[in-house]
Amino acid sequence: MTLSLSGFTAPWWFLLLLAVAALVVGYLLVQRSRRRRVMRFTNLELLERVAPRRQGWVRHVPAVGLVIALMLLTTAMAGPTAEQRVPRNRATVVLVIDVSLSMEATDVPPSRLKAAQEAARTFVQGLTPGVNLGLISFAGTATVLVAPTTERAAVVNSIDNLKLAQSTATGEAIFAAMQSIESFSSVVGGPDGPPPARIVLMSDGKQTIPTEFEDDPRGSFTAARAAKDKGIPITTISFGTMQGTVEIEGRVQSVEVDDDAMREIARLSGGDFYTAATAEQLRSVYDTLGEQIGYEIKFTDASRPWLIMGTLLAVLAAAMSLVVGQRLP
Incomplete structure (x- = not known):
């Protein structure tokens, strides 16, 4: 499966990337707000015992995967084309x-x-x-x-x-x-x-x-x-x-x-x-x-590999969010 393109039949679908960018900004604001709430907790020793162990950068992987999946799916919707040698x-x-x-x-x-x-x-x-x-x-x-x-x-x-x-x-x-x-x-x-x-x-x-x-x-x-x-x-x-x-x-x-x-x-x-x-x-x-x-x-439709990759990555991101975000020890 090759991700290739030579042009787009419906490039206006790329406007959806603005919504994806808004989601990224919203995610960053939520993370920043969460850090502020944690710092307001006066008893840090108690917080360490009751709060789930932080997973570092791993907890951001599902969000990053979802953003990339949305970008791939948006590209597929824009109708990418590829050069193909046909008889x-x-x-x-x-x-x-x-x-x-x-x-x-x-x-x-x-x-x-x-x-x-x-x-x-x-x-x-x-x-x-x-x-x-x-x-x-x-x-x-x-x-x-x-x-x-x-x-x-x-x-x-x-x-x-x-x-x-x-x-x-x-x-x-x-x-x-x-x-x-x-x-x-x-x-x-x-x-x-x-x-x-x-x-x-x-x-x-x-x-x-x-x-x-x-x-x-x-x-x-x-x-x-x-x-x-x-x-x-x-x-x-x-x-x-x-x-x-x-x-x-x-x-x-x-x-x-x-x-x-x-x-x-x-x-x-x-x-x-x-x-x-x-x-x-x-x-x-x-x-x-x-x-x-x-x-x-000829320029033929090349959206299929982008659609497949975007869908698979979205499913993987959802699965990882269940693992990374679970609250049980």
């Missing part, structure tokens, strides 16, 4: 994975694609059940493999069957993810509005279709700004190293990661940017995202 039951996430030919590079063994599949599979299987998850793959075009759903088997199966293709149309992938989210939200949106949504974009290379980043209406930066306008942040994962190479049509080509572009996509959309140069780092990134996406911090 999300309303959220939409679209996982967007790059399957361009550069994902065949082996700088991340056994290959970028194989490592990405393994990490994505673990991420999907560990995501909390209430999150609706979709999957999109992209190369020269974007393909919606699985619309947002709480069923994980279809997503895992599609991850296992990802196939490589030419080119990298990052902007098209983002637009496809936004359309998938909007279509799903129009169906499940209730009185509280559509569930919060996020795009998780994992890519290793530079956009090649279109070649213009800044102003092209189908470019990744334009798509990131549109996502920002719709309140859909994009979490980007730049996966791979600067030493990656692939063989295309008999020629070895360098396929360096483009951290700058991925960072800018995240910034323009209001999302977060991560880098992963190894399979272990990629799994770590996905673990972090699983915590962020799958759970949320």
